[in-house]
Amino acid sequence: MIKIHVDMEKCQHYGQCVFEAPEIFKLNDQDKLEYLATADDSERANIQAAADVCPMQAITIVE
Amino acid sequence: MGGLRTAESLRRSGFDGEITLIGAESHPPYNRPPLSKELLSNDKDLSAVAFPIKEGELRAQLLLGEVATSLTLSNREVTLASGESIPFDYLVAATGLRSRQMTFPNDLRSGRFSLRTFDDAKRLRKVATPGTPVVILGAGFIGLELAATLRRLGCSVDVVAIESTPLAPILGEEFGAEVQRRHEAEGVRFHLQQTVQDLIGDERIEGVRLNSGETIECSVFIEAVGSIPNTEWLAGNELDLSNGVLTDQSLRGMCEDGTSVDDLFVVGDIARFPYAQHPLPARRIEHWNIPIESAKRVGREISHHSAPGSVADFVMGEHFNPLPSFWSDQFAMSILSYGEPKLADEVTLLEGDLANEFVFGYRRNGDLVGVAGVGMRREVNKFRGEIRL
Numbered sequence: 001m002i003k004i005h006v007d008m009e010k011c012q013h014y015g016q017c018v019f020e021a022p023e024i025f026k027l028n029d030q031d032k033l034e035y036l037a038t039a040d041d042s043e044r045a046n047i048q049a050a051a052d053v054c055p056m057q058a059i060t061i062v063e
Numbered sequence: 064m065g066g067l068r069t070a071e072s073l074r075r076s077g078f079d080g081e082i083t084l085i086g087a088e089s090h091p092p093y094n095r096p097p098l099s100k101e102l103l104s105n106d107k108d109l110s111a112v113a114f115p116i117k118e119g120e121l122r123a124q125l126l127l128g129e130v131a132t133s134l135t136l137s138n139r140e141v142t143l144a145s146g147e148s149i150p151f152d153y154l155v156a157a158t159g160l161r162s163r164q165m166t167f168p169n170d171l172r173s174g175r176f177s178l179r180t181f182d183d184a185k186r187l188r189k190v191a192t193p194g195t196p197v198v199i200l201g202a203g204f205i206g207l208e209l210a211a212t213l214r215r216l217g218c219s220v221d222v223v224a225i226e227s228t229p230l231a232p233i234l235g236e237e238f239g240a241e242v243q244r245r246h247e248a249e250g251v252r253f254h255l256q257q258t259v260q261d262l263i264g265d266e267r268i269e270g271v272r273l274n275s276g277e278t279i280e281c282s283v284f285i286e287a288v289g290s291i292p293n294t295e296w297l298a299g300n301e302l303d304l305s306n307g308v309l310t311d312q313s314l315r316g317m318c319e320d321g322t323s324v325d326d327l328f329v330v331g332d333i334a335r336f337p338y339a340q341h342p343l344p345a346r347r348i349e350h351w352n353i354p355i356e357s358a359k360r361v362g363r364e365i366s367h368h369s370a371p372g373s374v375a376d377f378v379m380g381e382h383f384n385p386l387p388s389f390w391s392d393q394f395a396m397s398i399l400s401y402g403e404p405k406l407a408d409e410v411t412l413l414e415g416d417l418a419n420e421f422v423f424g425y426r427r428n429g430d431l432v433g434v435a436g437v438g439m440r441r442e443v444n445k446f447r448g449e450i451r452l
Binding site: 012013014015016018019027033045048052053055056057060 | 068075094096112114115147339350351359388390392396397399438439440444447
């Protein structure tokens with residue numbers, strides 16, 4: 001399992017992560033980010049890609 | 064960022080050779096977009112924007128504050144300002160852009176600013192105090208973001224720009240006019256279809272004179288008039304350096320005679336790469352996600368070259384065709400866009416209304432080439448997959 005942390009002070013809800021890891025991240029009805037705090041190791045590459053494309057660099061994978 | 068992301072991509076795709084990252088700035092790689100926004104309004108240091116580096120995974124040598132001054136492709140060697148030469152099997156050029164600087168008859172330096180680097184932002188932050196009169200030349204994204212941030216900090220802000228409507232060349236007349244209206248409602252003054260003809264002052268800037276003859280007093284003058292690719296160090300190798308570095312569809316550098324170079328790849332906003340689906344000349348794209356996308360591709364490509372067949376899903380020769388994405392925050396306005404709206408021959412309001420939140424679609428020969436909106440994130444994101452470039 002991997003743990004995901006999003007710094008919600010930094011997050012501006014651009015939703016770029018949603019395209020890289022749709023199983024983990026989504027924008028809700030109010031255009032705000034929602035995400036799963038843990039994920040299977042098979043999602044690691046997608047979550048890493050989501051962290052890379054986050055304009056605010058708000059996503060970290062907690063090892 | 065492009066260099067760091069390339070190194071990460073190399074390691075993730077199994078590359079086992081030595082990696083050297085050479086950076087002209089003395090700072091480790093950092094994220095630039097906050098420079099025009101939160102970094103100006105908060106007293107944050109570099110750690111707030113530096114990219115995390117996992118040294119154990121990256122296994123790269125970082126040479127910071129070292130400027131590459133020349134390349135001898137035939138010897139596979141880069142020379143640094145210090146005189147040191149560094150040999151390579153593969154070279155990735157990711158030297159980015161620098162701010163364009165104007166030249167004036169009274170070419171004063173003191174009181175003059177631009178914004179590209181962390182040091183630029185630190186310098187500007189010191190003078191961005193309430194009541195300071197600021198003139199910004201240029202009404203592109205950097206100019207407008209600076210206008211909004213400095214206005215919020217209490218500065219008096221005048222924007223001078225050559226276009227008749229801010230952002231109109233990029234996002235169209237209606238979009239730009241609405242952006243202008245919202246800036247004016249916050250107290251930003253625009254001087255459009257104007258340029259700065261000269262600076263006024265003896266030792267430091269006291270104002271600017273426009274081509275109309277009008278003068279504006281200011282103690283801070285910011286040039287936000289675009290960027291120049293840092294490619295001078297690549298000269299003398301027969302590369303096509305007419306605007307950035309021309310590349311083929313795999314981001315390999317191309318020579319003036321139209322041949323590709325096997326051991327030189329180009330990453331980020333200096334890469335002038337061809338369209339996959341439009342019969343248009345190759346172009347550079349100065350959006351934040353291009354270094355990321357091109358780095359990912361080049362890292363995988365080099366890994367594949369050094370150990371053919373080792374990189375999962377890698378298709379040799381596949382056309383590099385990233386979807387440009389950009390965003391901009393100005394006052395309460397949050398702009399999000401995909402594609403290349405400026406290619407459009409037809410602009411239509413897709414959703415919303417101009418007074419509130421809205422989404423425009425940009426078409427060329429009937430194909431959607433871009434989408435851009437204020438707010439309405441999910442609506443903008445919905446059209447993302449329909450864009451053809």
